[in-house]
Amino acid sequence: MTERVRIAQLACxxxxxxxxxxxxxAAEAVDAEVFFPDISLADIEAGVKEFxxxxxxxxxxxxxxxxxxxxDGRVEADAVFIATCFRCAEAAIVRNELRRYIHEHSSLPVVSYSFTERTTAGTLLTRMEALTTIARRRALLAREEQTGLTMGVDSGSSTTKAVVMRDNRIIGTGWRPTTEVIGSADETVRLALSEAGVAREDIMAVGTTGYGRFLVGKHLGADLIQEELTVNSKGAVYLADHQHGASTVIDIGGMDNKAISVQDGIPGTFTMGGICAGASGRFLEMTAKRLGxxxxxxxxxxxxGISKNVSMNSYCIVFGTQSLVNALASGSTPADVAxxxxxxxxxxxxxxxxxEIDIREPVIMVGGTSLIEGLVKALGDLLQTEIVVPPHSQYIGAVGSALLASGFIKGE
Amino acid sequence: MAKVFIYPATSLILSDLVARFGHEPLGAALSIRERIQTPGLESPPLQITPEDPKKGLRYAAVEVPSGVRGRMAIYGPLLEQSEAAIIVTDAEMAFGCMGCARTNELILFSLRQRGIPLLELTYPKSEEEGVQFVKAIREFLAGLQEGGS
Structure with a gap:
């Protein structure tokens, strides 16, 4: 589909x-346009009463x-963007209920966001990209098997991962902390190719994702450059062997977090963000460093450890670190602090x-933080469910990219 | 001639009534259309930038949503100029409507705090109420002197 994606905006x-x-x-940057569904005053009164x-x-x-x-189909759109002011309780109720309502009663991908005057197009870009990807590439996202010899690279904010796949199997992986973006990608690609025992020129298609996807994608001549919301969803249900039906994918990243409600491998609603790094993997890195x-x-x-023994609130990474230091200074055990x-x-x-999303089981946790058992247990306790951590979960973006890239192999 | 703030600020009928009786209406000068093709009901024709919610800090604290502060950046100076006000509550959308209930609460509170002549009316539901409605506005406006006293 080459037509511009039309995103209906519902906002206050x-x-x-x-x-x-x-x-x-942000919409323009991904070749989409936002529009405001044309309705009458009478439609508003009737709609509110019925809702x-x-x-x-x-x-x-x-x-x-x-x-x-x-x-009701009286206005046509490819996707929906719901946006209201941050800190408005009335708007938050409407935002949540509308997102749920649209998700349950239509096939339209929907994302919601609460903004301040500081919100920029850059902040919104990944969300808009995901919306347009879902609208444009439903056929690609329906792919359930990796074919041929492909490679996926996930250039994340903390780490860079690469995976080489052949005929639906992972045959090589590479992992490095992200320092210089292209250099880190080159190194992980070298590791993955080496483990797979194949040469770069043998690779039939390449996909990139993550924060550095555009830069790395251009450098590697990638066939597919795609944001991590759709790629991770696809990778998660693929690795968890749950490609059909409903699921929830959670990725607590180094810089932000993603929670995605997935249906048949395609994201329906998702949230992305994190008020502060205190709610991300970065805080756990700092904790480990402080514990030595x-x-x-x-x-x-x-x-x-027993979490209740230590009072800690990492809403803000600075205050969270203070709690950490205070707890250790007052004699708490490293296990309890962890x-x-x-x-x-x-x-x-x-x-x-x-x-902000409807939790539907199974809950699949992915990304590097899914290997931190204490975090998986803590989240499972809060959600009162057994969380699924699939094999190779830390390579989720790279696997999703390699899987989807096989749709770009010549002749596919 | 007094400067009269009208609420809803988008009501062309109120604006027209105030002007007809020789006063200056302070409002949004926007009409509520039968069909809405803009982001909000009272989308501004002017270009608002992220600086406007910061200007709104004069009227509302930083923890107040940005949309309220952005609106107050426009309505706040009008409130400060106002020498009298006419407030119509429970109005039909077509009469005049403002997008944000929190902003409306703040505007109404600010008007009541100013100590200026105020006329508060409920939107009429019948023809008879309509006649009384216009009469009350006319008498209020006729009673206003220069400077609103």
Whole structure:
């Protein structure tokens, strides 16, 4: 599909916050356009009455009326973007209920966002890209098997991962901390190719994802450059062998977190963000460093501790670190501190993000932090479910890229 | 001639009534259209930038949503100029409507705090109420002197 993707915007306050141009610019950057469903005043009154949410703000009533028009098929769109002011309780209720309503009553991909006047097009870019990818590439996202010899590279904010796959099997992996973006990618590619025992020129298609996807993709001449929301969803259900039906994918990353409600391998609703690094893998890295252990030792150590023994709130990474230092200074055991750090990060993700999507089992946890057992347990306790961590979960983006890239092999 | 703030600020009928009786209406000068093709009901024709919510800090604290502060950057100076006000509550959308309930609460509170002549009316539901509605506005405006006293 080469046509521009049309994203219906349901919003309250975006213009008066001065961010409407930023929203439009983010859509433009991924060859999409935002539009405002054309409805009448009578449609608003009727829509609000039928929907049953008695709000007072006129623009929220308008958003409800527009959502009804989209679901009823009176207005055509490829995707939906719901945006309201950060810190507005009335808007938060409407935003959540509309996202759920559209997700349950239509096949439209939908993402919601609460903005401030500081929101920029850059912040919104990955979300818009994911929306357009879902709208444009449903056929590609339906791919369930990797074919041929392909490679995926995930250039993340903390680490860079590469995977080589052949005929639906992972035959080589590479992993390095991200320092110089292209240099880190080259090194991981070298490691993955070496383990696979194949040469670069044998690779039939390459996919890239992650923060450095554009730079690395251009450098490697990638066939597919795609944001991590759709790629990780695909990789997660593929590795967990749960490509059909509903699932929830959680990726607590080094810089931000993703929670994605997936249906048949395609994201339906998703949230991305994290108010502060205190709710990301970065805080766990700092905890491990302060405890004088390797990050790989933090998970097993946390399993031995009791989180309740230490008061910790990592809503802000600075205050979280203060709690950490204070706990150690007052004689808390490293195991209890490790458990408390894992619980705190899980709690932030649970409170800030998982409330924004419908949790549907199985819950699949991916990314490097999924290897921290204490974090997986803490999140499982909060969600009261057994969390699935598939094999190779830390390579999720690279696997998803390699899988989807096989759709670009000549003749496919 | 007094400067009269009208609420809803988008009501062309109120604006017209104030002007007809020789006063200056302070409002949004926007009409609520039958069909809405803009982001909000009272989308501004002017270009608002992220600087405007910061200007709104004069009227609302930083923890107040940016959309409220952005709106107050526009309505706040009008409120400060106002020498009288007419407030119509429970109005139909077609009469005039403002997008954000929190901003509306702040505007109404600010007007009531100013100590200026105020006329508060409920939107009429019948023809008879409509006649009384216009009469009350006319008498209020006729009673306003220079400077609103």
């Amino acid at each position: 306050g975006s213009e008066y916050s001065g961010v409407q141009n930023e929203i439009a610019d 049953g949410l008695d709000v007072r703000s006129g623009d929220l009533k308008l958003a409800i009326g527009r959502a009804k028009a989209l679901v 252990i390797d990050i790989t030792e933090l998970g097993p150590l946390a399993l031995k 458990a408390a750090a894992c619980h705190s990060v899980a709690e932030q993700v649970f409170e800030q993000q998982l409330q």
